[in-house]
Amino acid sequence: MKYTTVLFDLDGTITDSKPGILNSIRYALKKYGLQVPSDEVLQTFIGPPLKEQFQEVFGLTEEESIQMVAAYREYYAEKGIFENRVYEGVPEMLEKLKNHGMRIVMATAKPELYAERIAEHFEFDRYFDFIGGACMDGRRTDKHEVIEYVLKTCGIKDRGVQLWSETADTIWKARGRRE
Numbered sequence: 001m002k003y004t005t006v007l008f009d010l011d012g013t014i015t016d017s018k019p020g021i022l023n024s025i026r027y028a029l030k031k032y033g034l035q036v037p038s039d040e041v042l043q044t045f046i047g048p049p050l051k052e053q054f055q056e057v058f059g060l061t062e063e064e065s066i067q068m069v070a071a072y073r074e075y076y077a078e079k080g081i082f083e084n085r086v087y088e089g090v091p092e093m094l095e096k097l098k099n100h101g102m103r104i105v106m107a108t109a110k111p112e113l114y115a116e117r118i119a120e121h122f123e124f125d126r127y128f129d130f131i132g133g134a135c136m137d138g139r140r141t142d143k144h145e146v147i148e149y150v151l152k153t154c155g156i157k158d159r160g161v162q163l164w165s166e167t168a169d170t171i172w173k174a175r176g177r178r179e
Contacts, residue, residue, distance in 0.1 A: 005156060006097055007147070010108035010115050010133075011046060014090055014124065017110075020076065020083030021046055027080075028071035034058060049109065049134070049141035066138075081114055086122045094127035105130045107150040109143050130154050 011017040022042045029036050036042075037057075045053050050072060054065035097104055104127050108115045112133030119125035132150035134141045140149055150156075 003102070005103040005105060005154070007105050007107055007150065009143075010106055010110055010118065013087075014106075015084050015086050015118065015122070017084045017118075018043070018046060020080035023083055024072045024076040024080035027075035028068045031071045031074075032068065047109065047143075051138065051141075076114070081117060082121060084118060084122070086124060091124055091127075094124060098127050103129050103154070105150055105154055106132060107143070107147045108133045109141060109146055110134060111136050 008014055011021070022039060022045075025042050025045050026036050041057060044057060050069045051062070051065045054060050054068040055062065058065075058068075060068065094104060106115060106119070106128055108131075110118075110133050112131065113136060115131050115133040116125070119128060119131055125131070130150060130153060132146055132153060134146060140146055
């Protein structure tokens with residue numbers, strides 16, 4: 001099969017966003033007087049929807065976890081978003097794909113607004129034909145929902161798409177099944 005579109009994830013695939021995400025979680029926890037756990041525990045927040053992760057890891061109610069997400073975003077929107085770096089070789093790879101006529105799109109569980117800001121800040125936005133992400137209001141937060149949104153928005157029906165993501169779980173969810 002000849003691929004015409006490459007769909008990338010953002011966190012852990014294009015950028016190393018771990019410092020900004022972990023610092024934003026630390027900020028939210030400290031703001032509400034909660035103990036900050038080890039980095040190993042904090043790293044479980046990279047990927048899944050934040051609200052559900054705050055509930056699962058800290059046993060918070062839905063309302064409490066919504067407040068934690070708001071506190072997280074206070075820090076992330078101003079500082080954490082840029083405590084990030086593009087992996088070595090990524091811009092060159094994107095340029096090569098673009099030069100070979102590939103359509104390049106992004107599907108990230110990160111809010112779309114943040115993904116666009118990161119792409120602009122680190123100047124790799126010019127390679128992407130579309131950047132799709134989660135909604136800030138809590139809709140479309142699961143990776144498979146974002147992927148379906150991106151495919152639909154871009155009019156991709158034939159599924160001649162190559163997905164590049166940091167986790168196999170993302171690929172299974174994109175295919176509509178869980179292993």
